[in-house]
Amino acid sequence: MRSCNHRSFPLRSLFSRLLLHKCPLSTSVSRLTEAGPLASRLSSRAVLRFSGPDTANYLQNLLTNDILPLAQSASRPSGDSDQESYVPTPNLAFYQPPPVYAALLTPQGRFLYDLFLYRPPPVEGKLDRSGSGPVKEENNKEVTLFADVDSEFLDEILSTFRRYRLRSKVEIENASDDFSCWQQFGERVSSSDPSTEDPEASSIGWGKGLDRASESAAQGTEQGWQWFTDPRLDSLGFRGIFPSNTTPPLVEADKETDELNYVLWRLEKGVAEGSTEIPKGDAIPLEYNFAGLNAISFDKGCYVGQELIARTHHRGVIRKRLTPFKLVDANGEEVEEVTSPSSEIVDDESGRKVGKAIKVLGSRGIGILKIEEAFKPAAQLSLKDRGDVKIKVVRPDWWPAEWILVHDQQSGAASI
Incomplete structure (x- = not known):
């Protein structure tokens, strides 16, 4: 196999190199800036599925962040009524709550695992058979959430969550065969330039008087899976989970690149990810900037390891x-x-x-x-x-x- 000698490739051959060899672009972040937007399938991450009537309370009592917004109705924003007209658009919900970044800690407040939690597209957000309005769904209190977790520790993560389950009515399954984690990144992706096409999902779907069909089709799949702004930092780009047998929207063949390039982009921002970079059982979350990365709620109530986090936070010095x-x-x-x-x-x-x-x-x-x-x-x-x-x-x-x-x-x- 031919080795990847980054210095031997001129910039003009950049995209053919990505497509054919999947080599890291370069260790120079400036090359990533010039090449963006890019997308990587994250083999370092796996997908878990939590389902059952106790899912929300079970995770709320374990994790550092407030996940209850994910458990609320995701069909449309508050204030909308059944009488409002709908404009036919592709198979997307009017509103989906953004993902939540959180961590599971030891009882002593040390880091164990990080998670990106997503709520799947609701049934009522999909087109009915006539194509003229959303499917009506019977009231169902059961909540399903998906979690993007460190694949290296997948079996251990599954075992840990199942050990905490006790009598809670929640099923925890490995969904990695069905879904994959993706990241879209680069200077053009994270830029606030209005000319940049923004795949943030929260603004698309069923509309009122505005046909955003072409925009929606580009930003989500027909099953409703979408890109979301990375919940940690806008500058990290966009993140999402998508069916494994599909390529996410807005990912051009010559812009799919090795995951190491995403790692390089993330290191340049000063963000660690996973239980290897954030040492499992040893790392103090606030030293790894979890408060600044929107991973901790300080007013949600009790969770595993809260005492150390609260005491360190209120002391005010890291x-x-x-x-x-x-x-x-x-x-x-x-x-x-x-x-x-x-x-x-x-x-x-x-x-x-x-x-x-x-x-x-x-x-x-x-x-x-x-x-x-x-x-x-x-x-x-x-x-x-x-x-x-x-x-x-x-x-x-x-x-x-x-x-x-x-x-x-x-x-x-x-x-x-």
């Missing part, structure tokens, strides 16, 4: 955070380096440990770093025992200002 970085040489040029997980990052001047790398791909990486040390003026960081490989810390533009200011203020107070 001294270490998952932070993106670049690997550079002494001249500041980006370098590609194979770095094992948990490689120590040290301060060149003092030799003290500042943190550790979590994942590195090419010249980009993420690591858990002490905020005060990593962002101090003129900080010089490098990989331990590799002084020639420097660490250039990057502050993501989505970080709230107080994540840095709190530590600046504390440092100033201590020096008085």
